Amino acid sequence: MTQIAPLGSWKSPITTDLIVAGTIGLSSITIDGNNVYWIEGRPSEGGRNVIVGRTPDGQTTDITPPPFNVRTRVHEYGGGAFLVADNTIYFSNFADQRLYRQTPGTEPQPLTPEANLRYADAVIDKHRDRLICIQEDHTKGGEPVNRIVSINLKNGEDIQTLAEGYDFYASPRLSPDGSQLCWISWNHPNMPWDGTELWVAPVNTDGSLGKMKLVAGGKEESIFQPQWSPDGMLCFVSDRSKWWNLYQVPGVTETANVDPLYPLDAEFGMPQWVFGMSTYSFTETNKILCTFAQNGIGHLATLHTTKKHLQEIEIPYTSIGSLKTKGDRAYLLGSSSTKPGAIIEINLSTGDINVLKSSTNLQIDSGYLSIPQAIEFPTENGKTAYGLFYPPTNKDYTAPLGEKPPLLVKSHGGPTAATSSSLSLKIQYWTSRGFALFDVNYGGSTGYGRDYQQRLKNNWGIVDVDDCVNGAKYLAKQGLVDSNRMTISGGSAGGYTTLCALIFRNVFKAGASYYGVSDLEALATDTHKFESRYLDGLIGLYPEEKEIYQQRSPINFTESLSCPVIFFQGLEDQVVPPNQAEKMVEVLKEKGLPVAYVAFPEEQHGFRRSENIKRALDGEFYFYSRVFGFTPADNLEVVEIINL
Incomplete structure (x- = not known):
């Protein structure tokens, strides 16, 4: 009664005891082989961010030992603080902002030297045994300098500048064959949701970049999440139609056209406050799994890039982020008004949904x-x-x-x-x-x-x-x-x-x-x-x-x-x-x-x-x-x- x-x-x-004791933050889903990784932000550990790995048999393990805290301060808001390649983890440590290298079960080892430098949003360049990432340089005082750099994996002190001159850089991404690099950049006073530019350049044999080409964007057009298809097609999100929609560039040439994949009054992107955000991922050469928002509600769908056909997938989540795919498996951070945030695995063939980790175990x-x-x-x-x-x-x-x-x-x-x-x-x-x-x-x-x-x-x-x-x-x-x-x-x-x-x-x-x-x-x-x-x-x-x-x-x-x-x-x-x-x-x-x-x-x-x-x-x-x-x-x- x-x-x-x-x-x-x-x-x-x-x-509040229940909230802080039973709740963690979840972010940054990453796939390497058949393993899935993510970051857990733990209030009970002083807010420490820990990389957690999950193997196909369902075993989860803390990868990051104390006192390491996986968090970058690039742009102060961070994001894109780690990547995994061939069972090796590379991450930014909050205390000193150095990059560290670690294989599961071993102690992290510093990769970059002690300096007033910060790193974020890295990708692996397997062809040249290096990382490519954003560097924020605080060594000279005044406003820091942002640039795209490469870091030699055999000698972390061998750091080469690939692109600089803009106030900000984000999303350096290599084509599947390693021959081209794309990225976005912008200048003051723009924020990334105001206007950014999408650039592409060939990667020379010595690892430097060749002639840079502006593909899309400008002061009044926001570009979000450039990504290469498995066969080397460049895709990205742009708000040129007044909505963040998906586009592709069929061959990056001097006369390349930019084609909308599916015009819709909906948001396939989001404001890039942090690095590493992901709202779509390729499941096949011509097929994308994507999330979009309409009237504040998130949706999940497949989009065929040649047929220009969108097919919505019904799931019990209305807020979706950190979307990644591997074969017929999709991984995302999902939540709804009745379901707390969780790392979700979806079998795209059967529709089965598996909760890998919930932000709270409270019922x-x-x-x-x-x-x-x-x-x-x-x-x-x-x-x-x-x-x-x-x-x-x-x-x-x-x-x-x-x-x-x-x-x-x-x-x-x-x-x-x-x-x-x-x-x-x-x-x-x-x-x-x-x-x-x-x-x-x-x-x-x-x-x-x-x-x-x-x-x-x-x-x-x-x-x-x-x-x-x-x-x-x-x-x-x-x-x-x-x-x-x-x-x-x-x-x-x-x-x-x-x-x-x-x-x-x-x-x-x-x-x-x-x-x-x-x-x-x-x-x-x-x-x-x-x-x-x-x-x-x-x-x-x-x-x-x-x-x-x-x-x-x-x-x-x-x-x-x-x-x-x-x-x-x-x-x-x-x-x-x-x-x-x-x-x-x-x-x-x-x-x-x-x-x-x-x-x-x-x-x-x-x-x-x-x-x-x-x-x-x-x-x-x-x-x-x-x-x-x-x-x-x-x-x-x-x-x-x-x-x-």
Whole structure:
């Protein structure tokens, strides 16, 4: 029998202890022969990233021994941190950023010398006994230099530059016979989803590159995941049609044409925040297995490259990534609103699905899970925006008659990113305690075409804020939430949206900023290379349009803030330095507004340690309980709230 209890006070089995103890991160599926490898990010090991291998008989083994941590800091966000070739693993170690070589069961040995150099996105060049990868050079001070290099596998100090001159490089890929290399490159102020160029060059007998040819792309066209077919056909994803679609180049010559494989108003690519992302893979010479997204939902399909025929495959997953194939087997990272993220194996001949590794072994009763509802709502200038609404759900409780739930609006990071319908225990933590949650895909989010993504151009801090505010007001108008208990929370860029919404609007009654931006000028002048010109497109040129930066910086308008805020910050964050949060906290203290600041000395941009993930989630809930005056069922660690 259900109990009647105030919303926010419901007791839930989805605790932070359960979340951090039973949940790992999964990424970077790699195939070598008949073995499958992936990375597990383990909060219980201080966020250490471990390569795990699986043999055909189903045995899984940790490959990476402690204290090694498989993570590269190229572009700060990393990705593409390891590869496996002929049973030998090559990986980037987080502590020193050197490349290491390892065979299973042996200790890793350094391949590259000690230097202030970082590596990512490597491929093996078997014909010349070398690796080809991205190198980020921090040896000279100032902005680092990015280039494509080769590394001699017999002598790791023999490093040759293959391509340089652009600000950024990614995806160096050799043709099957080793005769050609393709890659993408781009320059400031573009981000890779704004515009990149696809290049191809022959590989000379001495290993250097011959005449380089621009195949596709430019300042207004984003190229994603170039890849060679088994017979040497170059394929890639481009958004030249305003949607990321698949294309091929039938013979890379001076007069080569670029042919669409299957035009569709759908996204076959995604914003390249990290290296090594994969949304398609060849299963045969003329057959691709691919994933695409429509209206925020992922689909899996086969695409015949000569017949131009797309055939969807029904699977119980709505979010799909890290797609790889080997023969009639497909491997992917899949999840849905009821299934946690997992490494999945699919037999393409029979349709059988095998879960190789789940991000959690926890079995959550469906009576505690809130199923998201896709919401379209009106926003400024007659436009439509999107989001996922999670109503409060707990089979053991009902709310008192007439009580409407408090609302937590989540503004995702990026801001060029998107929320997902994947099962998130962090979201279910809130909904199972009696909160409603609205995960907003504000204008600028990906998954709805290039035009929707471009809504943030020169409008960051306006469009995203309007959409979060209008989404909350829409839900209140529909009678789904309590308009007097609406909060907003976000991390990084989502933290900026949160702070703007709290300062420049008066809809939300409280908020939480996770390593959020409060000073746009500081971000423009004190951040890493990858994002150092990101704001040119989101805000405007700096310092030429300095006044706009000042007008949209929450730190300059704290006098307009009239509600409580809690801040969470990693003290080793190089993306959003701690001084931005600390400046805001000091101003709020002086103003007499309730404010809390929770700092984590050993965290960077995003929290990886289990004790800090727990502290932050429980701390935010505790903060709202004090602000809104409800009593949590959990015995939460107290957070010091100044001025309360």
